Amino acid sequence: MQDFSQYPLTGWYPGHMLKAGKEMRGILSLVDLVVELIDARAPLSSRNPNLRSMLEQRPFIMVANKTDLAQPAVSKAWEAWFTAQGERIFLLDSRRIANVRGLTELWRRIVMEHRALRGAVRPLVRPVRIMIAGIPNIGKSTLVNHLHEKNKAQVGPKPGVTRQNQWISLEGGVELLDTPGILWPRITTKRHELLLALLGSLKEELVEPSLLAEFLWSELVRLKAPVNWPDLGSSSCPTSITECLENLARRRGLLRSGGVLDVERAAIALIKDYRDGKLGRISFERPPSTPPTF
Ligand SMILES: Nc1nc2c(ncn2[C@@H]2O[C@H](COP(=O)(O)OP(=O)(O)OP(=O)(O)O)[C@@H](O)[C@H]2O)c(=O)[nH]1
Ligand SMILES: [Mg+2]
Structure with a gap:
């Protein structure tokens, strides 16, 4: 992990x-x-x-x-x-x-x-x-x-x-x-915080999209999630977040001036696709002693 x-x-x-x-x-x-x-x-x-x-x-x-x-x-x-x-x-x-x-x-x-x-x-x-x-x-x-x-x-x-x-x-x-949604005063690990951010429970501006996208990608790899990678411009699960975002930027035509791949926008697009359910149904936690099902 x-x-x-x-x-x-x-x-x-x-x-x-x-x-x-x-x-x-x-x-x-x-x-x-x-x-x-x-x-x-x-x-x-x-x-x-x-x-x-x-x-x-x-x-x-x-x-x-x-x-x-x-x-x-x-x-x-x-x-x-x-x-x-x-x-x-x-x-x-x-x-x-x-x-x-x-x-x-x-x-x-x-x-x-x-x-x-x-x-x-x-x-x-x-x-x-x-x-x-x-x-x-x-x-x-x-x-x-x-x-x-x-x-x-x-x-x-x-x-x-x-x-x-x-x-x-x-x-x-x-x-x-x-009631208004509440968190608790101490969330002790960055992983926990990033997971809550991915679920949409943390204020959006607090976590850089590039970091959140990296967390998402690492979870997809950890869970061996059956994502349709070709839809995201990669033939199979990319081996790094950079590769993942560059392929996505290329696929979606996300370019900055001078034709440079816009990985920032690709990070935002990856997170959005996930939240819209386009990467499939993903469970980040399993009950203790339950074998992974992917
Ligand atoms: N996919 C999915 N989205 C849902 C579901 N229930 C709510 N949503 C979406 O989640 C978002 C938040 O919904 P709210 O009902 O405002 O959430 P809340 O818990 O009242 O949020 P706060 O008032 O900020 O604490 C909205 O975009 C809803 O459409 C669900 O079962 N599935
Ligand atoms: Mg509410």
């Missing part, structure tokens, strides 16, 4: 996340269920390590989102792995409405079961309150909008779109709380 530890960490943890994290602690006492969205492509790296300690006995479910960008067999293996650890997990492509149906009913049921277990005798007369949490750009607001026919939450392909908590009432006695 290529070593990226020589690059400094960005340490991105802006004020609005600190504030949102504090608010989340306060609001948790008001909610009946916490739903954490994680990224199906990297379920461990996209979990907030601090969230569990804040829950205080509140029921909790993970939703592995963006499954359309992950390898289905790996996502299934993750589902089995988390379930074996006693965690509740649901696989989701939150842009597809059919997959979302039934989700709130499941959540309601979990809340009712939890209340029954804790000896609640009276039925809940107020709406069930559900907090949707997770890292930036993971799809929280997209999911909330699918559950609410009027698309109330603002969404966008960059981190930090939602800046404030927003309660959204659904039919059937459910209130959803859309």
Whole structure:
């Protein structure tokens, strides 16, 4: 595995996340269920390590989102792995409405079961309150909008779109709380940070496209991902990032003045192709003891 530890960490943890994290602690006492969205492509790296300690006995479910960008067999293996650890997990492509149906009913049921277990005798007369949490750009607001026919939450392909908590009432006695995406104060390895950047959860300007493209290429090599290399101008998996970007620049006609290959633009194009799903479905993490499936 290529070593990226020589690059400094960005340490991105802006004020609005600190504030949102504090608010989340306060609001948790008001909610009946916490739903954490994680990224199906990297379920461990996209979990907030601090969230569990804040829950205080509140029921909790993970939703592995963006499954359309992950390898289905790996996502299934993750589902089995988390379930074996006693965690509740649901696989989701939150842009597809059919997959979302039934989700709130499941959540309601979990809340009712939890209340029954804790000896609640009276039925809940107020709406069930559900907090949707997770890292930036993971799809929280997209999911909330699918559950609410009027698309109330603002969404966008960059981190930090939602800046404030927003309660959204659904039919059937459910209130959803859309929250701003938050990271945690200390991400300790550059690899972890680059992975979050690739998933789109780090502010775009913080990581040079050339470095992010190199990280992506090194992951494609590590995972032996079945990329259609000829589409990117290489006959097979290139042996260096330079070769990869030069071939891509040549293929796409990305030139600077004087006919020099524009590898900077090629880096941006490679990242975009990946994020648009054009390099195929790639899972960056596999459950421990699961053999690679490529
Ligand atoms: N491929 C794919 N894209 C998705 C999915 N869900 C959401 N997206 C896209 O991810 C981007 C971010 O979605 P948002 O719903 O704004 O994410 P968020 O978690 O609310 O982000 P913040 O408000 O910044 O924390 C958008 O471009 C969505 O279209 C999914 O299941 N698959
Ligand atoms: Mg949002």
